[in-house]
Amino acid sequence: MAVPAKRKRGSQSKRFYHLAVILLGFVLIFLGKADLFAVRTAQTGVSGIFAPMFDFIAAPVRAVETMFEGMRTAASLREETVRLRVENERLKRWQRRAEILESENRQLRTVLGAVIPADRQAVTARAIAAPGSSFSHALLIAHAADDRIHRGDPVVTADGLVGYIIETSKKHSWVLLLSDVNSRIPVLLSSSSWPGLAIGQNGNMLSLSFLPLEAQPRENELVLTSGHGDVLPPGLPVGRVVASTNHEFMIQPVVDLRKISFVSVLVRSDGTDAQLPNRFDEFFTPMPEKDERRLLEGFSPKDVF
Amino acid sequence: MVSPLERPADLDSPLPQQVLLAFFGCFLVLIEGAFAQWTVFFAAAPMITLVYIYYMNLFHASRLSVLAVFIMGLFSELMFWQALGVNATSFCLATLLTRLRAPQLVHADFLEIWSAFSLLVIFVCVFRLVAYAVFYISVPDIEAVFLQAGMTILLFPVFYVLLFSAASARKFLETRLLQ
Numbered sequence: 001m002a003v004p005a006k007r008k009r010g011s012q013s014k015r016f017y018h019l020a021v022i023l024l025g026f027v028l029i030f031l032g033k034a035d036l037f038a039v040r041t042a043q044t045g046v047s048g049i050f051a052p053m054f055d056f057i058a059a060p061v062r063a064v065e066t067m068f069e070g071m072r073t074a075a076s077l078r079e080e081t082v083r084l085r086v087e088n089e090r091l092k093r094w095q096r097r098a099e100i101l102e103s104e105n106r107q108l109r110t111v112l113g114a115v116i117p118a119d120r121q122a123v124t125a126r127a128i129a130a131p132g133s134s135f136s137h138a139l140l141i142a143h144a145a146d147d148r149i150h151r152g153d154p155v156v157t158a159d160g161l162v163g164y165i166i167e168t169s170k171k172h173s174w175v176l177l178l179s180d181v182n183s184r185i186p187v188l189l190s191s192s193s194w195p196g197l198a199i200g201q202n203g204n205m206l207s208l209s210f211l212p213l214e215a216q217p218r219e220n221e222l223v224l225t226s227g228h229g230d231v232l233p234p235g236l237p238v239g240r241v242v243a244s245t246n247h248e249f250m251i252q253p254v255v256d257l258r259k260i261s262f263v264s265v266l267v268r269s270d271g272t273d274a275q276l277p278n279r280f281d282e283f284f285t286p287m288p289e290k291d292e293r294r295l296l297e298g299f300s301p302k303d304v305f
Numbered sequence: 306m307v308s309p310l311e312r313p314a315d316l317d318s319p320l321p322q323q324v325l326l327a328f329f330g331c332f333l334v335l336i337e338g339a340f341a342q343w344t345v346f347f348a349a350a351p352m353i354t355l356v357y358i359y360y361m362n363l364f365h366a367s368r369l370s371v372l373a374v375f376i377m378g379l380f381s382e383l384m385f386w387q388a389l390g391v392n393a394t395s396f397c398l399a400t401l402l403t404r405l406r407a408p409q410l411v412h413a414d415f416l417e418i419w420s421a422f423s424l425l426v427i428f429v430c431v432f433r434l435v436a437y438a439v440f441y442i443s444v445p446d447i448e449a450v451f452l453q454a455g456m457t458i459l460l461f462p463v464f465y466v467l468l469f470s471a472a473s474a475r476k477f478l479e480t481r482l483l484q
Contacts, residue, residue: 018401021371025394028379032389033440039389046383050335054384057332058339065343129385132341132350134449135437138386174386181441202348203446258347 040167047129047140048169055128055142120233122264123149125173130260134202137180139163141263145170148267152231155263160237160254161185161225162263173265178206178238178253186228187238187251189217195226198238198251206239208249217241217249233266319367326361327373333357334381348446349453354381355429356457356464358396359422362403363410364472374400391436395429402428418465423458430454 032039073080125143139162143149153165155175163177176183183200187208194215198206208217221241227234239251333354341350354377361369378393402425410421430450437445 018371018397021375022394022397022401025375025378025390025397028390028393029388029436030390032382032391043383043386046380047386050384054335054338057335058342061339061342129338130341131348132338132346132385133387133433133453134348134445134447135391135433136385136387137348140386181443181445201443201446203449258344 044167044169044174047174048172051128051140051142051172054140058128119269120266121148121269123267125155125263125265127260127263128172130258131177137177137183137200137202137257138166139175139177139260139263141173141175141265142171143173143265146267149173149265150267153268154225154232154236154266156236156266157255157260157263159256160239161232162255162257162260164232165265175263177257178255179203179257185232185238186226187223188226188234189215189241190222190224191218192216192221195228196223198223204252205242206251206253208241208251211247211249213247219243222254223251322368323370323373326369327376330354330357330369330373330377331380334377334384337381338385346456348449349456351456351460351464352426352429352453353464355396355399355426356422356461357468358399359403359425360465360468362400363407363418366404366407369400371397371400388436388440391433395432398432399425399429415462415465419458419461422461426454426457 123143123146125141127139128142129140131137131139139155141155149165149168151165151168155162155164161178163175163180163183165173166176167174178185178198178200179202180200181202183198183206185198185206187196187198188194189196192215194212194217196211196215197209199209200206208223211217219241223238223241225232225234225236225238237254239253241249242252243250337350337353340346340353341348358369358374358377374396375393378396379389381387381392382389406421410418413421430453434444434450437443
């Protein structure tokens, strides 16, 4: 009789242990949501340690992808040649037009006295981990040891903005892609200059929110970073307006986020931090009680950050 | 009463195997992450780790502890910047469900094993979706979630055969070494 009782006790303790681990998981979910510094440090630490190993493991997988890409290219070589000829003609026309515009632009700058913002430098980095699930859109990049890279620095390709740095270690950094649900990019519509916010949705499209009611974005209109908040520089291409229903607009990113291999991190030349707000009370100013001015009028994000 | 120093070594302890298999699970987490670099698997890499957890709990439950499963989930979250605890909890729940069904499935034919795994994948995806929806009050790209679940279910036979072959090879080597 003693053996079954002992077995029953063992089975009960095993069940209790199992439930305790599941409970620990739920506790971790809530801890993770609290966005604790320790959690972020652990994530950066673990990815920093295992990134070289992961890079090594992923090399054959990348090679297979490159091989398939090469096969696809070879299969469509003839079509590609025709397409490139047409594109070459079109680009030549655009080049001529660009030269004319550049000349005109130079003349206008001398008239206006505008200064080209030269406070950024590019640090090239290689993407080593892409998002593996639809629940998080972050990218791990490897770069040379560079202490000028800080949180908030924009990450771009030749096409436009990819995202911005959220955590950085000596040789690796995490980039929050535009498409992540936590991404909020202050933007401007290129033609009408209406400001808005490009919000990631963990999908292919971004939602264009906080547009003034009068704003009428046009289909295919280019959306650029506005520079509000002094975190991202103004003028970086973000995407194009693609759909509009009931005054709800979406943005198709100009960069194909599925095919990122190399990126540039735009660091500040002086190596300073963007000074992101870490605590709400550092930038929150309570509403004055007897002040009847409209607070949002003339509101400068610099005051906030 | 025998002191710990006098006690003979426990050569049959499953602990070394459990530790090794936990490391192998973490290695599979990295492989799964590597698959995400293929354009076709962007944000929808097949859940190889889940196949491994399912297989081990079905046929070698004593060799993969719940803690090892939890660590694998946690490692994937820390490594790939995912919401903390969601993967770990979903993996532990998957372990619990698999162990509950293991007595019926262990002698079942492959189609039954496959269909049970499909249900498990759907359960894990729904759990993650619910956790995501609760935290962000929104829904992620459902198409990618379906693609990930579909890919995992479709590729299950491939990973199953690989794991089965690895287990057979290990058994074969063991018998040869013992001879």
